[in-house]
Amino acid sequence: MLEYRAPERDFEFLLFELYRVQESWRAISAFADFSDDIVRAVLAEGGKLAAEVMAPLNQSGDDEGCRWEDGEVHTPSGFREAFAQIASGGWMGLSGNPEFAGQGLPKLLGCLVEEMFWGSNTGLYLYCTLTVGASICIDTHGSPEQKALYLPKLYSGTWTGAMSLTESHAGTDLGIMRTRAEAQGDGTYRLTGTKIFITSGEHDVAENIVHLVLAKLPGAPSGSRGISLFIVPKYLPTADGEPGERNKLGSGSIEHKMGIKGSATSVMNFDGAVGYLIGEENQGLACMFTMMNYERLSVGIQGLGAGELAYQQAAVYARERLQGRSPLGPQNPDAPADSLLVHPDVRRMLLTIRTLTEAGRAFALFVGMQLDLAKYAKDAEAQALAELLTPVAKAFLSDRGFDCAVTAQQVFGGHGYVKEWGVEQIVRDVRIAQIYEGANGIQALDLVGRKVLRDGGNTVRALVDRITGSEIPLQFQERLREALDRLTRVTTSIVDRAADDPALAGAVSTDYLDLLGYTLYAWLWAAMAEAAPDDDFGAAKWQCAEFYFARILPKTRGLETSIEADSSAVMQLPDSAF
């Protein structure tokens, strides 16, 4: 079984020792009442739910998968009950608006809860995360009536959310979608079209499903400026907010996927379904991006959760599996072999997973903290940082999560390839995180094209200055300085060269995102070493930091050279030669 336990000690370290969240929360009136004990209680409860309710259904959910029958979708055994437990615990309203029965907890804390839920059962948690995303979108763009009707239902998990964007010919390029909406004259609309890859589009875990659907109004401008967003519930709410008449929409089929098999992904047909406009006409993409931005950080955290789950499996296996002898001579002479932990290359693999995961956790929290500061303290610097780092969090955390899962599988040898141990499932499940909610190449283009070039690299430089001004242990100072100088140099170079080379941003964007990610992780490792307590836990932080600086950070040297190439390296091969 894929056992999972929440990395509680690391959570506490990050919250109370590295980031000292009490101090920043004191400045935010909404958070002034949160004591450390409340935080600990929330994490302990979440960890219990993850370990005892969600994790036991992880492999069985994958084995059984979802079943489509005449438009009805049946989730794997136990999913309904587990979802009900998550819902009744109020977990979907954790960071929700308190005016509508949300709990108003910091995003920062939400990040840790999400990591536990993603890590323990990705397929199951998807029913929740889309619900949270839908609630954020409605909270931000909905009318007061829409908020009052939908938010309590979503926060309580009585109803769930789904986002219907993709069409079979229109994935990344939403501007060319064909689903249309027509006003009925009574304030409602009728939607017609087919959407694909709709996570939680149909299922049996809740009594109603709130679809947020992108569609075009008649005569709308072409492209992405002509898209509107609608709330399209599976059952139309009655006057007293209960599920009423069945709406004209349904699941045409479910996808057979590489992984996340417990999560039902539907082709959704809208056949004149009743919808309610949310936000302004033709402003749908901007509204949807509110939800997408939430989902982007969350999907990054999916990668993080997978990395942690993978690490836990691989570390236990390496400790217990006896194979071969240490290059330093037998360490376990009374047994037929030493544990896998004596082998330097096995340690390299484990430390790679560990250092990417722990720095990733610190990074996700940093981004979550910027979102809190931007939202509750109207902090402009935090807002700029959150915008810069959201695509990095989505792509870098999910890419590294995949790397970590594959590396953990390698530690298992042949046992990693068979289903029994469950590690191959982690690889299959996390792979989607690099693809959905904007493929990682799109995140990289967003980073370079919108976030770096648009302000001439100033937000990156401000972040570098902030890091430079922070306390760093002496043993990491020079290497961190070198990495930060490299980041600044590369940023300036891209900004300068992009003016004359319009394809440059896209040509180097993925490498740049990686360069930024690896450099920020070096900062976070140095900062974690600085904040580490004087005990075994703290000593491990120092040893991991040293591994990261010595063995992982050097990748940035190669990335810099690769980014020096102009776009002709990728553009010159003629289309016909591919």
Add this chain to the structure above:
Amino acid sequence: MLEYRAPERDFEFLLFELYRVQESWRAISAFADFSDDIVRAVLAEGGKLAAEVMAPLNQSGDDEGCRWEDGEVHTPSGFREAFAQIASGGWMGLSGNPEFAGQGLPKLLGCLVEEMFWGSNTGLYLYCTLTVGASICIDTHGSPEQKALYLPKLYSGTWTGAMSLTESHAGTDLGIMRTRAEAQGDGTYRLTGTKIFITSGEHDVAENIVHLVLAKLPGAPSGSRGISLFIVPKYLPTADGEPGERNKLGSGSIEHKMGIKGSATSVMNFDGAVGYLIGEENQGLACMFTMMNYERLSVGIQGLGAGELAYQQAAVYARERLQGRSPLGPQNPDAPADSLLVHPDVRRMLLTIRTLTEAGRAFALFVGMQLDLAKYAKDAEAQALAELLTPVAKAFLSDRGFDCAVTAQQVFGGHGYVKEWGVEQIVRDVRIAQIYEGANGIQALDLVGRKVLRDGGNTVRALVDRITGSEIPLQFQERLREALDRLTRVTTSIVDRAADDPALAGAVSTDYLDLLGYTLYAWLWAAMAEAAPDDDFGAAKWQCAEFYFARILPKTRGLETSIEADSSAVMQLPDSAF
């Protein structure tokens, strides 16, 4: 469907323009008769079989998988018939010993055939490749009677081969295996024990299965020096060489795996099964390594085949899929969107796959050529090179094959995650190549520990000298020189430091293997550019070479720095902290 077509033009380029095989074959009497036309005919026939017989069963074989029923294993629909076609074409005896009805073709040519077969249907081809491996082992170590009995059966695919090494507690560390063999006094032995992960251990594609089984004799030395190798046929051959009495062995179950689902992987129980010693007592591991070494190059080529298959899918998809607009302005203004090929990051992905695959093909052929020269011309330099490069071929080709499959999947976006298009299957199928026949970490340790340290880096230096003396286009000379200097510097550094740091080899082995691989690919790209004809095909070679030098080779800069760390970076974290 996963369509596959053999990259014939590239095959011809490598054989006749880059390596000018006719010249080297003229020096080998066994090959003197091979005309270019024979070579072309073999490749054309193989390509046809791959495209028309094997590829159409690739996805269906994955969907249907194998079925175990009371010890009998049923392969997916169509596999029996397809195997019979491969067998009757003589493909398993292609490089086999002509004395026993093998065709005696060069390994070099075999590499290309293998690439087509792996690429078109990995699950199906596994029934063949184990058969070839078993025949090589018997040809090298068997008695004249064993050769006469088994080789014609294996070459013709009437019988197939399987290698029974792994036990549940003994994977990499074969020395601790428990399967035992006892002499019966009549020249035969009785074998008892359980082996796991046995590819083609039981199936229905051939009338008999020749198991090569490792086991311990009573009183044998402990560890790997006490292992003997036995031929254990499923049906004991009668006096006239037909399948006779059923031997006491059988499949206890088959594994449920991440991929290669068309290939049946059994738990094999030997319950006093009759076996025949092959080679000397207690020399089994050395004998098995003959087979393993063959399989190692072949498994590398599995990665190559997967990369080519992945590239073909992704290139077609990118050309046909319309999404978004070029950063240079609309290229297809009459359509709603441009093709994916206008996007620099999509091109980066495709070129990454393409340059790794084409260089990988040149590399596999180079290794195959060394094997031919060593075997047929008793060339000592070729033998040393083959030994050095076999672990690199196994690990680097399979690692890059996996990277390529994942990258191709990314080009497809969400369509890459659903089963329909088949790309996710390539990822699942190729993943095993990094694990079996010696996990890639073991290959890296073999490279550094046995092949580099043992001769103080001399074989690597000789290879660098050979490359330095070859014709290289001016535009790549400086960058290749720099890469070769880096390789030499790092090699010397490891040799020097390993003397005082016994864990160093294992700590840096994977990075060193990658450094060597990426450096050799740079040489091969430069050499391909040098040999490229003056046409569109040749121009593409130059453009791909430039991409490789600009965007991939720089990874070696980071690898060098990473390798500079001593082993304490991985060794200092105490076991209890994992």
